[in-house]
Amino acid sequence: MSRIEYPANIRVIRVMCSSRIDPVHVLYALKSGADGVLVSGCHPGDCHYINGNHRAKRRIILLKEMLKQLGLEPERVKIDWVSASEGERFTRIVKEFVEELKKLGPNPLREGIWEV
């Protein structure tokens, strides 16, 4: 059994390529109460679908700008690269992300502080 661990409070949705992810999905997840959203794809230049990850990256960067304007911490959304053989790296990214989110505190949308 693999001995690599990461925090148990992350939930996973499978898509074929990070480029399938519409910023709307990320916003929807935040609105539904997720404290953060991690988009993970293949490394730049190593995309299983040629260049889908670049598209995903651009979209997420734009989305983070938009979050700022909405007054929501852009750090709640993260995009990073993990290949199928990089369990350690994935673990590290998730751990760090969870730590960052803990610092930010609960998602104000979930707390019902804001209405969307």
Add this chain to the structure above:
Amino acid sequence: MKARIGVYVCHCGTNIAGVIDAEEVAKYAATLPDVVVARDIMYTCSDPGQNTIREDIEKHGLNRVVIAACSPKMHENTFRKTLESAGLNPYLLEIANIREQASWPHFREREKATEKAKALVRAAVAKAKLLEPLEKRELMVEKSVLVIGGGVAGIQAALDLAEAGLKVYLVEKSPSIGGHMAQLNKTFPTIDCSACILTPRMVDVANHPNITLLAYSEVVKVEGYVGNFEVTILKKARYVDEELCAGCGACADACPRKVPNEFDVGLSKRKAIYVPFPQAVPLKYTIDPASCLYMKYGRCKLCVEACPRGAINFDQKDEEVKVKVGAIIVAAGFKTFDARRIPSLGYGKYRNVITGLELERLSNASGPTGGAVLTASGEKPKSIAFIQCVGSRDLKYNSWCCRIGCMATLKQAFLIKEDDPDTEVYVCHIDMRTAGKGYEEFYRKLREMGVRFIHGVPSELFEDSDGKLMFKVFDQATCHMIELKVDMVVLQTGLEPAEDVERLQKMLNVSLSPEGFFLEAHPKLQPVEASTRGIFFAGCCHSPKDIAETVAHASAAATKAITLLSKGKVAVDPLTATINPEVCSGCEICIGICPYRAIQLTEYGGRRRAKIVDVLCQGCGSCVAACPSNAIEMKGFTEKQILAQIDALTEG
């Protein structure tokens, strides 16, 4: 139709159940809306496991199945077949990955892992409800294969394919097939003569009725898709009529123009009209337009006079050949690292610093010195030092291990010692890597033969006034600084991607790894397939390999192509995107986005609309997220399905 869902929670032995309470997850699943049965099963992928699902489909009239088990990468296909055999559309399946995503990473937090498994099952059930049956489309295929590159990989693949009855077009860019193996002297670890084992195969290629050999040619355009590629090949003018040329060489004898011979890595001269080496296949002479006197200055034509068959034809033009093939095997090989990039090692400056490939030519009986390894002044070297990993395992140059350098050095050192046991041989290495059948034994033998292995590599070489080479190296094994003065230094340069890979990559729409080698669809389970269907990789263009590995890889690629084409038709995966022409605004944004050029413009009701060619679509979903009109839907990953999963996961 109302969804009737069956949920199966797999124990995977203790892989899942050792951490997650599978029974509890199954009980929980039973409470979810539309779930008709929910069970936990020891091994769902086993025969009894699959039978349980089949029986339930029949008994409970299930029309959706959710399996909570390992990654869909493992068994999605297995379970699709289970559904199909029970008369259910195979795409009415959803997998919740509770092994890689829950039991493994949270093995110390049993309760949290179980909670997470429940959430994943909840999301899978929510998605399953929205699944729709999808139909595979069948496509007729062309029973022929294009092989790009005629090294040992391309040769092996072509012969295997031809033997299986497929038509093969073997395209080699240089005037002869053979690749690097034709340049080698002996091969490790058995010290077989490289040409003796390769040339019979080259001749088989030339004679096989199913193989069309297009040497001195290049693929310039590839269109179409799996089963139906349309390929344009540029056959470069040799200025020699291949039908008439008998390979006698009278022309080359007469030709006054001498230039460095690429085949001998520039160590010998060839004529402007030449064959690269005597056993070339096809044995047809070629005029190199860059050095031919007539072509450059309009005067000479001595070869025309000399040729007894009137084969020389200066009016010959490049020719385009178009072929249709069902599959493509890329076997474009490698090139060696250019040692000039590390100036401190003196290659190109000090005359007695040579590369491993040059040593192959020097030690070869048909090479420039008739097999004598000589220094620049024509003497037999009394001492030789090999320097390993030149350009390899070095973050400044190539990060990877070239895989064959250690063994190539051992082979060359063996041949030198065998020729004259008194020659001093030093091998300066980072560490010797000799994994492979009979390789470690060979290494031991060389130590016994008195080759000195030094655990360290020098960073700089100096030339003495007598032409000898001096350097210092710290031996980590003895913790001593060693100073050496030798007659000859051999730089074992690494293997890197061939010149042309980026052009090939773009033309074929396949991926490259960051190193520039072709990227396979899966590093373990699909080591020869490209992620674009119908395209396969063979040999060193995929990653550095020795000959045995290259041959095995090439045979694997051939087998995959044979399997693909043997039925005469292929099924098109229905997990593709589709555009609703009623909603599409014809903005063309998706056309530029699609990495597979799968989207085209068409007419719909008198308007311009985008349309997806399903066989080309690989289902990445890029276009779906990009379309400003929300006109594109991704089968199997629809907007509704993804939102339903988010809802299910953020609930509770």
